[in-house]
Amino acid sequence: MSFPVLAVNELAMKFGTSEVFKNVSFSVAPGETLGLFGKSGSGKTTIGRCIVGLEKPTGGEIRVKGKDILSMSKKEFRKLRPKVQMVFQHPETSLDPRMKAFENLIEPLKLHSGLKKDALLKRGEKLAELTGLLPEHLARYPSHLSGGEIQRIVLARIMALSPDFIVADEPTSMLDVSVQAQILRLMQKLQKETGVSYLLISHDIEVLRKVCHRIAYLKNGTITSIENINRGINT
Structure with a gap:
């Protein structure tokens, strides 16, 4: 039986007595991009943060490949965490300002892959190529990179972990229209x-x-509809 990569069932969140959302349910298939649309303050980002374990919802379940992450132990979730990643609206917060771009890029590989130095550098170069980064970008500190270049570094870092699923929270909202595209x-x-x-x-x-x-x-704290866009899924 093939599970969705992600299934969110009747997710609810309260801050004190204030209800942010309730009965939020949706699933994402392998190779699919599901859009989550809502006005500012509707709870979109909080849903994303719940999925990657940065917030704890007050009700419901979040299943990644069939397993409910909310009932996992910390140790179990730590094993799964590299496979579920998040791109933030302000990508520069994901990078260490004291490290050059290439060091930032290979940092997750150092922590999770066990690769030796040569293999580490080769994998880093492949990821840079995959995300369209040039050698001159990789030699700079984050403060000397544009928003689009920083977002490419962040995506390369995330792809280093071979994730199954990425929550992308307004990943282009801080960029010029041409860079967004x-x-x-x-x-x-x-x-x-x-x-x-x-x-x-x-x-x-x-x-x-x-x-x-x-x-x-x-809308109003719940998913009111899900629209199909006429586009085939890459599997």
Whole structure:
């Protein structure tokens, strides 16, 4: 039996007595991009943070490849965590400002892969090539890179861990329109080449319509509808 990569069932979140969302349910298939659309303050980002374990919901379940992550021990979740990644709206927060771009890129490989130095450098170079980074970008510190270059470094870092699923929270909202298009095309290319699935969170419906296979609409704290976009899934 083939499980969705991600299944969210009746997810609920309260902060004190304030209800952020309730009965939020959706699933994401292997190789699919599901858009999550809602206005600012609708709870989109909180849903994304719950999926990657940065927030704890007050109810419901989150299943990754059939396993409920909310009932996992910390040790079990730590094993799974590299496979479920998040791209943040402010990508520079993911990078160490004291390290050059290439060192930032290979840091996850150092922690998780067990590769020797030569193999580590080769894998880093392949990831840089995959994400369209040039040697001059890799030699710079994050403060000397543009927003688009930083987002490419962040995507390369994430792909280093061969994730099954990426939550992308407004990944292009801080970028110029032309750079936005480049990053969205890059995300599609990575999906085509690796089969990774995305939950793409945005308040910009046009961005979602360009790249998503389906769009879930979050309104008044719940998913009101899920729209199919006429686009085949790369599996």
